[in-house]
Amino acid sequence: MIAIQGLGVSAGIVEGPLQFYKRDxxxxxxxxxxxxxxxxxxxxxAKAVAIEQLEALREKALTEAGEEAALLFExxxxxxxxxxxxxxxxxxxxxxKVNAEAAVDDCGKQFAEMFAAMDDEYMQAxxxxxxxxxxxxxxxxxxxxxxxxxxxxPAIIAADDLTPSETVQLDKKLILGFVMAAGSGNSHxxxxxxTMGIPAIVGATKxxxxxxxxxxxxxxxxxxxxxxxxxxxxxxxxxxxxQERERAMRRILxxxxxQDDVTAxxxxxxxxxxxxxxxxxxAVLSNDARGIGLFRSEFLYLETxxxxxxxxxxxxxxTVAQRMNGQRVIxxxxxxxADKQVGYFDLLKEENPAMGMRAIRICLTRPEVxxxxxxxxxxxxxYGKIAIMFPMITSVWEVREIKRICAAVxxxxxxxxxQFNEETELGIMIETPAAVMVSDRLAHEVDFFSVGTNDLxxxxxxxxxxxxxxxxxxxxxxxxxxxxxxxxxxxxxxAGIWAGICGELASDAxxxxxxxxxGIDELSVSPSAVLPMRSAIRAIDTxxxxxxxxxxxxxxxxxE
Numbered sequence: 001m002i003a004i005q006g007l008g009v010s011a012g013i014v015e016g017p018l019q020f021y022k023r024d025x026x027x028x029x030x031x032x033x034x035x036x037x038x039x040x041x042x043x044x045x046a047k048a049v050a051i052e053q054l055e056a057l058r059e060k061a062l063t064e065a066g067e068e069a070a071l072l073f074e075x076x077x078x079x080x081x082x083x084x085x086x087x088x089x090x091x092x093x094x095x096x097k098v099n100a101e102a103a104v105d106d107c108g109k110q111f112a113e114m115f116a117a118m119d120d121e122y123m124q125a126x127x128x129x130x131x132x133x134x135x136x137x138x139x140x141x142x143x144x145x146x147x148x149x150x151x152x153x154p155a156i157i158a159a160d161d162l163t164p165s166e167t168v169q170l171d172k173k174l175i176l177g178f179v180m181a182a183g184s185g186n187s188h189x190x191x192x193x194x195t196m197g198i199p200a201i202v203g204a205t206k207x208x209x210x211x212x213x214x215x216x217x218x219x220x221x222x223x224x225x226x227x228x229x230x231x232x233x234x235x236x237x238x239x240x241x242x243q244e245r246e247r248a249m250r251r252i253l254x255x256x257x258x259q260d261d262v263t264a265x266x267x268x269x270x271x272x273x274x275x276x277x278x279x280x281x282x283a284v285l286s287n288d289a290r291g292i293g294l295f296r297s298e299f300l301y302l303e304t305x306x307x308x309x310x311x312x313x314x315x316x317x318x319t320v321a322q323r324m325n326g327q328r329v330i331x332x333x334x335x336x337x338a339d340k341q342v343g344y345f346d347l348l349k350e351e352n353p354a355m356g357m358r359a360i361r362i363c364l365t366r367p368e369v370x371x372x373x374x375x376x377x378x379x380x381x382x383y384g385k386i387a388i389m390f391p392m393i394t395s396v397w398e399v400r401e402i403k404r405i406c407a408a409v410x411x412x413x414x415x416x417x418x419q420f421n422e423e424t425e426l427g428i429m430i431e432t433p434a435a436v437m438v439s440d441r442l443a444h445e446v447d448f449f450s451v452g453t454n455d456l457x458x459x460x461x462x463x464x465x466x467x468x469x470x471x472x473x474x475x476x477x478x479x480x481x482x483x484x485x486x487x488x489x490x491x492x493x494x495a496g497i498w499a500g501i502c503g504e505l506a507s508d509a510x511x512x513x514x515x516x517x518x519g520i521d522e523l524s525v526s527p528s529a530v531l532p533m534r535s536a537i538r539a540i541d542t543x544x545x546x547x548x549x550x551x552x553x554x555x556x557x558x559x560e
Contacts, residue, residue, distance in 0.1 A: 001232045004207055006179065008225035009190035012199030013243040016176040018218045018229070019151045020209065021159035021166065024144045030102040039093050043100040046140040047086075051077050053136065054165075061168045069192055071279040072164045076133050084305050085111060085130075101141045108134025124184075132163035149174065156218050158208050162189045172196060177220050179227060181206050193222075194528065201225050253531040257288040261534055263516065264541045270522035271533060272328070274502055278319045283527035288534075291328040293450065293524025294389070294502040295320060297373070298335050306344055307369065313376035321384025328385045330427065330450065330502075330524075333373055335359045335391040359392035364401060374409045378420040387425035389450060394434040399445045402426075429502075431455035436484045443495035449488055450524070453503030457481050476505050482514065482553055489519035500524060509536050516542045517549040 033039050058073035079085065085107065092103040108130055115127035138144070149157060149170065156177045157170065167178075167189055178193050183202030193200035199222030208227065219228040219239045223246075228235055261271040272293030273284045284292060300308045300316060321329050336345065336358065347357055363370035377388050390402055406426065413420050427448035430436060432455070439449065457476045458464065475481075485501070492499035500522025505511065507525035509532065515523065516537075525533055 001235055002213075002229040004204055004227040004229070006201040006204035006208075006225040006227060007185065008200075008221060008223045009183075009185045009202050010178075010193035010198060010200035011223040011246070012177070012197070013219065013221045013223075013239060013246050014156065014176045014199050015217065015219050015239070015243075016154060016156045017151075017215055018158055018179075018213055019149055019155040020214050021149055021157055021162060024139075028101055028105055028138065029099070029142065030105075031099050032097050033093075033099050034097070036094050036097065039100050040090050042141065043089060043093065043104070043137075046100065046137050047080055049140050050080055050133065050136045053140075054080075057165060057168050064168070064172055064196065069164075069168065069196075069279075071277065072129075072192075073168075076129060076164070079129060080133055080137075082305055101138050104134050104137045104141070108137075128161070128163060132165050135163065136165060156220060158204075158213075160206075160209065161202075164189075164192060167192045172198075177201075177222065179204050179208050179218075179220055181208050201227060253535060256531045256534045256538075259534060259538065261290060261537055263537055264539060265543055267516065267542045269516070269537055270328075270498070270500065271530060271537065272330070272500075272502075272522060272524040273527050273530060274524050275320075275527075278316050278323075280527065281320055281323045285323070287527040287530040289527060289530045291330075292320070292324060293330050293500060293522060295329060295331040296335065297331055297333060301334060301336060301345075307372070310372050310376045310379075313373060314379050317377055317380035317386065318383045321380050321386050324384055326385055328387055330387045330389050331377060332389045332391055332429070333360070333377075334363055334369070336362065360390050360398060360402070361392065363390075364398065367405060370405060371409055374406060375413065378406075378409060378413055378424060379418060381421035381424045382419040386421070387427060387447070389427045389429060389448075391429045391452070392431055392455075393428045393442065394432050396438060396441050396445065399428060399442060403445070430488050430499075432459050433484070436487055439488050439491040440494070443491050443497055446497065448497050448522075449492050449499040450522070451485060451488060451499070451501045451503060453481070453501060453505035456484065456503070457505075460484065476503075476508075477511065479553065482511075482518070485515070485520065486518045486550075486553060489521075492521075493519060498522060507533060509533070512536050513540050513542075513545065514549055514553075516540060517546040518553075 054073045054077045058070045061073055062070035088107040088110070089103045092098060092106060093100060096103070112127040112130040112134070115130060116124055118124055151174065154174050154176045156179060157175055158179045159181070161180050161182045162178070175198055177198055178189060178200040180189055180202040181204055183189055185202070190200055190202060199220055201220055201222060204227060213229055216229055217231070219231055220226070221242070228239065231239060261269045263269070270291065270293070271289060272291040273287070273289040274294040275281065275284060275292055276296045277299045300313055317331060345362070357365070377386060380386055393399060403426065410420065410422070425447040427450060428435070428442060428446050429452045430439060430449050431452040435442060443449070453476055457474060457478070460480050461474065461478060463474045489499045498521040499519070501515065501520055502524040506523040507529040512533070523533060
């Protein structure tokens with residue numbers, strides 16, 4: 001029996017033979033050329049073929065995995081047409097007099113390394129996209145086959161990593177699970193596996209790719225990341241029992257669909273979802289969430305090479321609002337800076353970007369960018385229950401300036417005869433100790449609070465959440481953070497508004513009872529966490545342990 005530990009990214013326990021993904025390993029040919037115009041024509045022809053192939057993949061993904069997966073291939077089509085990428089390739093052909101294959105390879109590696117070096121996990125995942133489209137172009141130019149699998153019966157697929165194209169081209173009926181030597185929870189292999197409901201593990205190291213393992217029996221646990229090759233009788237029995245528990249839990253959670261988000265003693269909770277793009281709405285609806293508590297609008301800025309237009313933003317917001325069919329959709333305004341850098345904003349390099357020009361500070365110093373987004377948001381409000389939320393607030397004057405700009409935008413739209421919802425809610429994120437300490441005043445300016453616990457913890461504990469070797473000091477359960485949540489909820493309720501949490505802490509089931517005792521009204525979590533959270537909420541009696549929880553929170557803790 002051989003045990004290997006990886007990172008579970010798509011839950012489920014499966015057993016099956018291990019099969020490796022095979023690629024055409026022809027070596028890339030690099031050569032000098034004299035006719036650069038002919039070589040650029042070869043590149044343009046290959047790009048046209050690649051776009052056609054991606055359209056076929058988009059249609060396949062739409063059928064087998066839904067709109068989120070299909071959007072990946074639309075994104076790849078746009079990336080192929082990205083002016084910076086195209087000019088880098090054609091420029092290298094002109095300047096270096098190299099063949100198109102070499103130019104695509106060089107530029108693809110350069111762009112992939114640029115994305116991989118970014119601090120933001122979302123942007124790091126774009127590195128795989130660049131590698132995918134570069135490989136596709138090189139395969140077309142050089143006549144390489146795309147690769148695949150040779151087995152004809154269901155198996156667990158292993159590879160160093162898979163691109164979105166490689167994943168979608170596989171026959172779903174032949175896939176029991178995925179095991180990747182590399183990758184992350186944000187990789188497209190992980191995203192597609194979750195979308196298709198296939199157990200998956202990444203980060204299993206090169207150990208998993210030993211040739212002698214191919215064809216052998218394997219168990220994988222996509223929740224814990226455990227991999228067992230040739231399990232003995234005792235291990236097999238444990239895994240089969242766990243497999244049955246997983247099935248039983250899924251049956252229980254499925255029964256949560258259609259149930260109210262209400263505690264055992266009748267307290268209603270808003271259980272919403274966090275999303276990053278319109279494609280994520282499929283997951284929101286399939287998991288029966290009652291609204292969207294955080295729509296990260298920065299994806300519109302991160303995926304383009306120039307400022308997104310008002311109409312482009314409007315279409316994205318409108319799509320989400322319509323699909324949510326009257327349920328609340330809270331859209332956070334542009335939140336870049338710090339670990340999310342966008343080149344065309346030309347932000348100055350800062351020694352401490354987490355403390356610098358980011359989020360609402362950019363919006364208030366670049367009102368033309370801010371007003372474009374607000375116009376799009378208000379226009380979309382005519383098509384559903386949109387609420388607008390502003391990040392990184394530290395003072396009352398910021399909120400009053402935001403409201404002044406919002407009023408000006410509404411006046412413009414009225415004058416133009418454009419429809420919008422005059423009652424659109426405005427809320428703020430509480431992410432700084434300053435906002436906590438003036439939350440009594442801020443509560444009278446807005447319709448709701450939503451706490452970003454990642455940043456609030458970072459600023460409260462003076463610990464960089466991106467910092468290496470600081471995990472033990474970044475404690476989102478710290479008494480100071482929980483006491484701040486109590487202050488926020490109390491001040492919200494005194495002013496007659498609600499307070500929620502949209503940070504990662506919202507889905508921490510060990511704190512759910514504490515949050516309800518504190519008085520939190522809304523929890524916004526990833527779509528996959530909705531049904532487990534609903535089950536936890538419905539089992540809680542908010543009065544039973546409330547006094548003990550609050551007394552413990554108020555008391556000095558010896559552990560601190």
